[in-house]
Amino acid sequence: MKKSIYIGLISLGLLTGCSDFLEEENKSTATAESFYLTQEGYNALINSCYSTLRDVYAPVPYMFIGGTDLFFGTGQEAPLGLTAYQTLTPGTSQVGNFFQTLYESIQVSNTALHYADLTAQTNDLTTKKGEARFLRVYYYFLLVQHFGGVSIVSDMVRQPITHFDRNSAEEVYNFIIDELLLAEQEVLENQNDFGRVTKRAVRHMLAKVYLTKGYEDFGSSSDFEKAAEYADKAIANESLTVNYEDIFAFQNDVNPEIIFSVQYDQSSLLNGGRHNWDTPFGPLITGTGEGVFKQLRLKVSEYLWKVYGEYDSRFEGTFLNVRTSPYVGHYLDEDGYPIDKYYPRTAEQYADTVTWRAEDLENRADTEIIPFNDSWWHLNNQSDYPSLKKFDRVQLPDVRYTHDLFVARLGETYLIAAEAYFKAGDLGTATERINEVRRRAAMPGHEGEMMIAQSQIDIDFILDERARELAGEGHRWHDLKRTGKLVERNKLYNPQVSQLYDNGQDPFMGANGNLKILRPIPLSVISLDAGDYPQNPAYE
Structure with missing residues (x-):
């Protein structure tokens, strides 16, 4: 050492x-x-x-x-030990x-x-x-x-x-x-400079540390109570106002949702330092001019594909359900590039593909429609499924963009509070905190269908909700280890x-x-x- x-x-x-x-x-x-x-x-x-x-x-x-x-290894480069x-x-x-x-x-x-x-x-x-x-x-x-x-x-x-x-x-x-x-x-x-530590970041982290400590042999119920207290201090009565997809939008790393992040900008990357969080998830994309490089080392599990409900917009906020030519065309100009493939997930989306195509015949006339099906998670499928897009980097001669990594954001603070209140025995408040997250996640007009009752809450539901909200953001191993579910849910x-x-x-x-x-x-x-x-x- x-x-x-x-x-x-x-x-x-x-x-x-x-x-x-x-x-x-x-x-x-x-x-x-x-x-x-x-x-x-x-x-x-x-x-x-x-x-x-x-x-x-x-x-x-x-x-x-x-x-x-949520993710399993594919290819020889993915370390089997991890x-x-x-x-x-x-x-x-x-x-x-x-x-x-x-x-x-x-x-x-x-x-x-x-x-x-x-x-x-x-x-x-x-x-x-x-x-x-x-x-x-x-x-x-x-x-x-x-x-x-x-x-x-x-x-x-x-x-x-x-x-x-x-x-x-x-x-x-x-x-x-x-x-x-x-x-x-x-x-x-x-702080005047976005990215520096604030009291809110400290309170978010105190909530998470107390929550995690509460599960340990030396933890106690007071740890969960402290976790709930500090999570609410970090929330500070603020509702979730940023549209879920906008949290991760291209060149929108500085937004009110973000409490603390690992920041990147081209001027400060002269000596390297770019992250590799966009490369492992696939689908496999290596072509010149695509603007991204994806190796497919971690593949999305069938569980993660299916955990989103019919009216949960977080799927579309997490995964890119269209494939343009080039891949980054969707980021550069959402209506300016031909769409090669469209991956409708819900019954409503699939039933409306004729209307969807007609909205932009110039770019959608020849689009291949690939609805939600078993092939998305089939081991042999390397390229035909929606890509996890949260941390895509755009690397073009005239656009060099590395997406920030979000260490703490308000959506997670609400879920920390929910888990802490649940562990402290206050199911009513736990339900309120989860429903605020689900309210923001609901597709327009379907907020009611997204609300849950406190009888639905257990630790597995909380883990499901964290999967829907936080997939790919670097929390999942800690979540399973903290809650004692690492072996069970991997199995x-x-x-x-x-x-x-x-x-x-x-x-x-x-x-x-x-x-x-x-x-x-x-x-x-x-x-x-x-x-x-x-x-x-x-x-x-």
Whole structure:
């Protein structure tokens, strides 16, 4: 582990920003220590804390959504350890990279908090400390969910350390909560620069941390009550006003729904840093001039295709149900390109295809109509089904656009509140929070059909609702792990996993009868620690 932490002390001379308020700078004529003592240097250091979000989220999101009920692995490039668990070991490279990147990112925030007491004192210094504090414990929240107890390193590390003690998961959760409570006092209610941490972002995260802690052996009912309280504080009586599809619309990353995001813009991507969240879902698109590149490494499960109701607009907000020539033509000019294929999902849509075609004969006269059917999720179908569009990048000579990744948004805050109230025993309020989400999701004129009664709510319904609202956004593995449904719902809905069970194999079974719920501590951490750094039981 000493190597993982020490690598975090990289030169921060080149600072790649997360948005237009983070500018790329090269301060090669000044040492880091003297530079960070200035107002300009400390601002650059805080900006580098934000840029570490890109490092964490840059890879294909196997760690976040692989091996779930929503997506299963296809192709040799999809790591079996993360999509089907059978080959998950301490040597799985994606796990090791994830662990190391999180600690490197934590060390950048530790550096910022260290220099906060030394740098030039300014009116906004307390706010910046709160921002760094939030980012640091956000990474610890990812660590504790995936690995259980880990080492809490809260000081800037100047020299290699040969051994770290492993804190318990309870200690890590308490550290996260204590730091978030401090950050809530330090950051601003609103920021002039969109993308910086606000009180609302902190409250959303406090709600999620309390909710997750409540499920743990050391959790309690008061954690769910706190989760509900902070979720409502983050909601702040605000209704969901952004049309669902508009949340993810082309070049609309800054909208009232977004509480906190990993930001991208072309001017701040001079040294790379683009994410790969658009590439794995398919359908397979590799042609020159299409404007996107999709490899088909994670395929949509039959469960996810079917979980949307007849009047739920979130399907059309999640999946692109037309295929234009080129693919990105739909984004560049919705009415300006021929539509090769149309994928009507509902009975109403399919019954109205004649009218649909007549609305734009120039572009729809030759469209192939492919209604909802079993072939959409057939393993051999690589190209004929709607594409998950939420995070499509457009890469053309004259348009270079990388969609932001939404870490926290108001729709999820409502669902956090619903789950917290449900776990606290308040089904009435849980129903109200879910119905606000479903009201926004309803197709016009069908709001009544979308409303639910409190008798319908259980944890599986909440997971279904989170699938409809948040598919592809990086929450699903955490959702299943938190609620204790990781094994059950993979077995039911993930064809990779269910096939193993059908063949008499249990891919979740690890060493000494322990299940692979947590990820393994990477082999590099175990081997480099001079002391005894414990492995998680399923991998011993």
